[in-house]
Amino acid sequence: MTAGGATFALALNSEIVPEPAGLQAALLDWITVPYILGGLVAWRHRPDSRFGPLMVAAGFAMFISSFQWVEAALPYTIGLAFDLVPAVLVMHVFLAFPGGRLERQSEQVVVAAAYAAAIGLQLVKMLLGGVWGENLLAVVTEQAAANTVQDVQLITISALALTAVVLLVTRRRETGRPLRRSVALLVDSFALALVMIAALLLAGAFELPAFETIRRITFVTVGIAPVAFLIGLLDARLARSAVGDLVVELRADPGPAELRDALARALGDPSLTLLYWLPEFESWADLDGRDAALPLRGDDRATTLIDRDGVRLAALVHDRSLGDEPARLEAVSAAAGIALENGRLHVELRARLEELKGSRRRVLEASQFERQRLERNLHDGAQQRLIALSLELGRIEQRLEGHPEAVSRLEQARGEIALSLEELRDVARGIHPAVVSGHGLEVALESLAARATLPVRLAVDLDGRLQERIEVAAYYVVSESLANVGKHAKASSATVDVSRRNGALVVEVVDDGVGGADSERGTGLRGLADRVEALGGRLRVWTPRGGGTRVRAEIPCG
Amino acid sequence: MRVAMAEDSVLLREGLARLLDDAGFEVVAQCEDADSLLRRVSAQHVDVAIVDIRLPPTHQDEGLRAAIELRERHPSIGVLVLSQYVEPGLAMRLLADSAEGAGYLLKDRISDVKEFVAAVRRVAEGGSAIDPVIVSTLLSRRRSDDPLETLTPREREVLELMATGSSNQGIADALVITLRAVEKYVSSIFGKLGLPSTGSESRRVLAVLMFLRS
Numbered sequence: 001m002t003a004g005g006a007t008f009a010l011a012l013n014s015e016i017v018p019e020p021a022g023l024q025a026a027l028l029d030w031i032t033v034p035y036i037l038g039g040l041v042a043w044r045h046r047p048d049s050r051f052g053p054l055m056v057a058a059g060f061a062m063f064i065s066s067f068q069w070v071e072a073a074l075p076y077t078i079g080l081a082f083d084l085v086p087a088v089l090v091m092h093v094f095l096a097f098p099g100g101r102l103e104r105q106s107e108q109v110v111v112a113a114a115y116a117a118a119i120g121l122q123l124v125k126m127l128l129g130g131v132w133g134e135n136l137l138a139v140v141t142e143q144a145a146a147n148t149v150q151d152v153q154l155i156t157i158s159a160l161a162l163t164a165v166v167l168l169v170t171r172r173r174e175t176g177r178p179l180r181r182s183v184a185l186l187v188d189s190f191a192l193a194l195v196m197i198a199a200l201l202l203a204g205a206f207e208l209p210a211f212e213t214i215r216r217i218t219f220v221t222v223g224i225a226p227v228a229f230l231i232g233l234l235d236a237r238l239a240r241s242a243v244g245d246l247v248v249e250l251r252a253d254p255g256p257a258e259l260r261d262a263l264a265r266a267l268g269d270p271s272l273t274l275l276y277w278l279p280e281f282e283s284w285a286d287l288d289g290r291d292a293a294l295p296l297r298g299d300d301r302a303t304t305l306i307d308r309d310g311v312r313l314a315a316l317v318h319d320r321s322l323g324d325e326p327a328r329l330e331a332v333s334a335a336a337g338i339a340l341e342n343g344r345l346h347v348e349l350r351a352r353l354e355e356l357k358g359s360r361r362r363v364l365e366a367s368q369f370e371r372q373r374l375e376r377n378l379h380d381g382a383q384q385r386l387i388a389l390s391l392e393l394g395r396i397e398q399r400l401e402g403h404p405e406a407v408s409r410l411e412q413a414r415g416e417i418a419l420s421l422e423e424l425r426d427v428a429r430g431i432h433p434a435v436v437s438g439h440g441l442e443v444a445l446e447s448l449a450a451r452a453t454l455p456v457r458l459a460v461d462l463d464g465r466l467q468e469r470i471e472v473a474a475y476y477v478v479s480e481s482l483a484n485v486g487k488h489a490k491a492s493s494a495t496v497d498v499s500r501r502n503g504a505l506v507v508e509v510v511d512d513g514v515g516g517a518d519s520e521r522g523t524g525l526r527g528l529a530d531r532v533e534a535l536g537g538r539l540r541v542w543t544p545r546g547g548g549t550r551v552r553a554e555i556p557c558g
Numbered sequence: 559m560r561v562a563m564a565e566d567s568v569l570l571r572e573g574l575a576r577l578l579d580d581a582g583f584e585v586v587a588q589c590e591d592a593d594s595l596l597r598r599v600s601a602q603h604v605d606v607a608i609v610d611i612r613l614p615p616t617h618q619d620e621g622l623r624a625a626i627e628l629r630e631r632h633p634s635i636g637v638l639v640l641s642q643y644v645e646p647g648l649a650m651r652l653l654a655d656s657a658e659g660a661g662y663l664l665k666d667r668i669s670d671v672k673e674f675v676a677a678v679r680r681v682a683e684g685g686s687a688i689d690p691v692i693v694s695t696l697l698s699r700r701r702s703d704d705p706l707e708t709l710t711p712r713e714r715e716v717l718e719l720m721a722t723g724s725s726n727q728g729i730a731d732a733l734v735i736t737l738r739a740v741e742k743y744v745s746s747i748f749g750k751l752g753l754p755s756t757g758s759e760s761r762r763v764l765a766v767l768m769f770l771r772s
Contacts, residue, residue, distance in 0.1 A: 446647030
């Protein structure tokens with residue numbers, strides 16, 4: 001306040017201030033007071049951040065630079081030395097938003113260079129005596145050299161200001177548009193002010209006639225930034241009432257998805273992701289219980305960890321701009337505590353379920369692999385040997401044509417081998433339907449339909465092969481269902497429909513029998529259901545008494 | 559008669575070669591896989607190719623694909639497919655639209671040397687050899703309003719033999735009846751099933767199989 005009042009008085013009473021003095025004083029205050037005020041509020045709000053002090057410094061630098069409107073030599077010299085410092089401090093403040101630190105090297109380089117130009121070149125210029133008034137630092141009077149230094153200085157800082165705008169814009173591109181409109185407005189006002197500063201400095205360097213007008217506009221835009229900042233803080237305060245709404249919503253004991261939505265609303269971040277720490281799995285999991293990872297440092301997402309009684313519970317993965325509102329994050333985390341514990345139980349269950357599903361699929365795959373191997377061994381081993389043996393007997397038989405008794409005994413032996421082969425074939429077919437893997441579902445189903453004990457109408461609408469495990473599962477659904485129909489349904493006919501619909505293989509077996517599938521049929525169906533569910537599909541059976549039976553399997557096939 | 563064959567089991571390949579040799583065939587190529595069979599058949603004159611349905615490298619459908627390709631590229635060569643499982647669906651794939659010079663038998667059949675040699679010869683000469691298991695599977699398939707029910711037991715026997723590719727003389731020998739009697743049965747069967755009586759024996763194989771499959 002004092003600084004503001006002093007600036008105002010100083011400008012009003014100065015005789016070297018451009019006319020009208022009242023407007024000039026108001027403009028000086030407009031750029032001084034909001035920075036000091038905004039800085040103090042930010043300082044109180046987040047004592048650990050350097051952003052507040054930086055803003056205050058910018059305000060005071062403006063105040064000090066206004067000393068150049070005083071005619072006394074000392075304050076005039078000090079004010080003059082600070083002439084361009086506020087412009088650079090403002091740039092520093094803008095680039096350091098919101099954390100108060102220049103996080104990127106490019107930003108640090110730009111700001112350091114700007115300070116060097118604003119302070120270093122200013123001193124050089126003053127030593128050369130290149131200013132009006134009673135400059136205490138002047139050692140020589142080299143007006144021409146001083147003018148050159150000044151031009152270099154103004155153009156350099158102006159270029160750096162424009163670079164800063166580019167940096168702001170790039171950062172915005174990388175992190176996406178800020179969540180809250182007030183923050184977006186703030187960043188826009190930063191960019192606008194920097195462009196105006198650059199324009200003002202260029203106007204000074206090239207001595208444009210519109211200099212005075214540009215200066216006024218620049219002052220107005222530079223002053224807008226802290227005002228926008230204060231509006232943003234007020235907005236955050238209003239947003240905090242959203243925490244109250246959250247508490248009300250949590251009373252309804254929301255499920256994991258609803259809890260996430262409620263938290264997203266309370267934080268004003270629709271992109272919020274909620275992750276839970278599962279100590280037993282020693283990993284983070286998403287709401288479906290699947291493994292998840294926290295964003296890395298330097299990512300455009302930020303993480304807020306939530307602990308309860310010193311134990312890790314959950315993590316909010318949110319937009320980085322929320323990091324500007326730690327109070328809000330803290331309030332929301334605290335309010336959601338118990339609900340998050342419940343949520344974690346849900347997620348833990350789902351994670352277990354996922355794990356079970358995975359192990360069931362692996363068990364099925366392993367058993368299928370093993371069955372396939374067994375069938376292959378039978379085929380290439382015992383079956384081939386028996387055939388070769390039988391062939392040898394056949395050849396011997398050919399040579400013994402004159403010995404009817406021997407021939408008949410050999411024929412008998414071949415008959416025995418044929419029976420064994422028949423039995424082995426049935427066993428092998430039961431172990432693994434090789435024709436499915438070899439020739440596809442359609443051919444295999446055709447044989448099934450042909451072997452069925454009742455008329456079967458078969459309709460297969462597939463183009464090309466599917467994954468073998470899917471084809472095998474579908475084959476078992478049809479073979480088991482048709483076997484059931486034959487054994488229990490007293491049906492006169494059945495239909496088998498196989499088609500691909502919406503990324504799933506749909507298998508439907510319908511009969512016109514007595515329905516009311518009994519428990520014995522149930523166990524076979526249970527096995528089928530296990531097989532289908534292990535592949536992420538589902539099996540349903542409709543079996544009304546007297547109304548036939550319908551078995552329908554849907555297996556995702558991508 | 560010149561034979562080429564593809565069979566990955568050494569035991570069976572050599573047994574089969576000896577058997578055919580004994581029966582007076584000239585075995586000109588013994589191959590382990592489908593590709594070398596296709597190459598050898600293209601390179602020299604062959605009357606009939608005997609192909610195992612399950613061949614390396616994947617032991618899936620290489621044998622069947624090679625057989626179908628042989629039939630397309632060399633229609634004059636008889637192709638006899640052997641398999642440890644016979645499936646009606648695979649038989650229909652192999653035959654596609656003609657049973658001429660095509661055979662599909664259970665591997666066990668090779669031990670009945672006389673029958674097997676006759677089948678190889680028949681296929682080499684443009685006839686057919688369809689495994690009785692396929693025919694009986696198709697025959698036992700139940701249909702609503704089944705015209706097969708109207709056949710007499712003797713007609714049924716004739717139908718089965720006809721479907722496997724037997725000639726009228728073969729049927730007469732097998733059932734110990736006269737050739738004229740066989741001809742009478744055949745025309746009666748075709749009448750009852752509502753099939754047009756076709757000329758060649760291979761054509762009637764396909765007609766009967768198509769009927770049984772429908």
